[in-house]
Amino acid sequence: MSRRTTGPFGVWAEMQRQRQRQLEAEARQHRQEAREARAYERRAAQSYREYKQADAIRRTEELDARVAMLKDLLASGCRASVFRPSALMRAEELPSLAAVIEGVGRREPEAVVEYFSAALYTSTAWPEGFPRWVAMTYDPVARQLVLDWELPAGDVVPQSKYVRYMYAADQYRETPRPVGQRRALYKEVIAQCVLLVLHELFAADESGALESVALNGFVDGHDPTTGRPDRIFLATVMAERSSFRELHLAQVDAESCLADALRGQVSARPDQLVAIRPGRRPEEVGHRVTTHGDVEEPDLYEMDPIAFEGLVAELFEAMGMRAVTTQRSNDGGVDVHALDPTPIRGGQIVVQVKRYRSTVPPTAVRDLYGTVQDAGANKGVLVTTSGFGPGSHTFANGKPLELVSGAELVDLLHRHGLRGRLGDGGRPDSTPPPAPNPSVPDDYNILGMSWSGSVALDVCALVCRGNRILTDDHFVFYNNPRTPDGSVRTLSATAPDKAALCASFDTLPDDADRLVLVAAVDPEVNPDADLSGFTDARIRLLDPALTELGQLQVSDGRPHETALVLGSFRRRSTGDWDFVVGGKGYTGGLEELLRDFGVEVD
Incomplete structure (x- = not known):
């Protein structure tokens, strides 16, 4: 169970972050005003060509400064002030802080998490724009802090190496930074981030509450097998206090230190979001997990x-x-x-x-x-x-x-360093299937789709009356992951299925009598493919516990066809649903198929 930090450290931490955000905003404004003033002076004193050349040099210098900052992340972070309770602002207004600090000394999980969340959340060691989100819990028996920490995305490394002004074309030309160089620097940044988090936690531990720290670093991305938003873990380590205190972080090679000295792991291709298996996760500990860093996330639905x-x-x-x-x-x-x-x-x-x-x-x-x-x-x-x-x-x-x-x-x-969420779920297409209802075991079914061949397919569903779709909103696919009432939804597939849908037949609209399943070639992944490689296709019917209830055979694909009606569940007069095999194929792809069912496609 997750909850947000609301104790005195959380209040103080939010005050500190609000003040820090204000200072950062003022600093950005001052930098912007200074840039505009310098630009005006240059334009007044120099020719157009000289100004453009100078601007290209300035932009190159900014790229160089960004790369230098990334390379020096760990060393500069170690030079930042260490979190100490004695540094709290207006401590006299927060008398319960003493109770929290006493709780840390008694190894109380909630107090320990409150304290170290504040240490990370209020740190001044991180560059502007770096994410600062953590899910954390504490194992008092092992005296181990267990946390997931958000890492910066790959675009933190500048894509360009330098900028030149081309006078003849009157335009800038950016020379791209070599891919290998970007990959190496991003991997180094990840390793530095992990080490810096460990440094801040152990440095803030005045009472000796931590014997070890289990840390997993992740980025928000998309599961490459399903395309759905997911956390991609790129680094993991379990660091003992005794081993970590022997390190001289300002002089280490971050990757070697993490991998060799601490026996940690970094993704071999973090720029391509190649995931690794995380170590111990906060939810595995058995104590409540606290999240911090998302308290300022506005609900976009509720914003003015x-x-x-x-x-x-x-x-x-x-x-x-x-x-x-x-x-x-x-x-x-x-x-x-x-x-x-x-x-x-x-x-x-x-x-x-x-x-x-x-x-x-x-x-x-x-x-x-x-x-x-x-x-x-x-x-x-x-x-x-x-x-x-x-x-x-x-x-x-x-x-x-x-x-x-x-x-x-x-x-x-x-x-881009901004915040926003969509209700409690965070993203509209991350809605899980309905929770199993013990009193109604057949509350919904999972339709798992599998086939032979390597062709990439989009499996979609249409809620229809006869051969006409109810509305465009009743076409369920990757960009519209659920019907308005939630009775049909896309779902991440589990092996051996390659695609899956969730359908609650009892809650389908009263005027719907068919749930039609279709498959179409993904033109971006396989632009020249057809359905001749779509063979041995079947639909597994599963209950909420993923118990297989039966299998439904569907037609194979044919050459030159790029979309196919797999079959349809049809409501009988008794209220029961029967499956009728399809087989109609389309050479004009999903667009032609949708027109056949009355979907508005211009």
């Missing part, structure tokens, strides 16, 4: 509309663009105006923000396209807290439009 538009504008600013929100009246259908200064692919961008809980209708995407044309913009972006149906994606294909779903928005916010 103007504040939400401001957050989207701030995201575009963090991505290197200039962005402003529009006035509420006469905005011409535009919520945010953005300007991408990147040569060739940059330009004016109009942004519409839709804070929806249900799927955005295709009409909204068409309206955005009209706005782009009327404004003469280079691109239109539609940002939502929900998702888009197949009609929207098909209409946007090939047009200067970009659709950002709720899950992608949350990932982008976190990737």
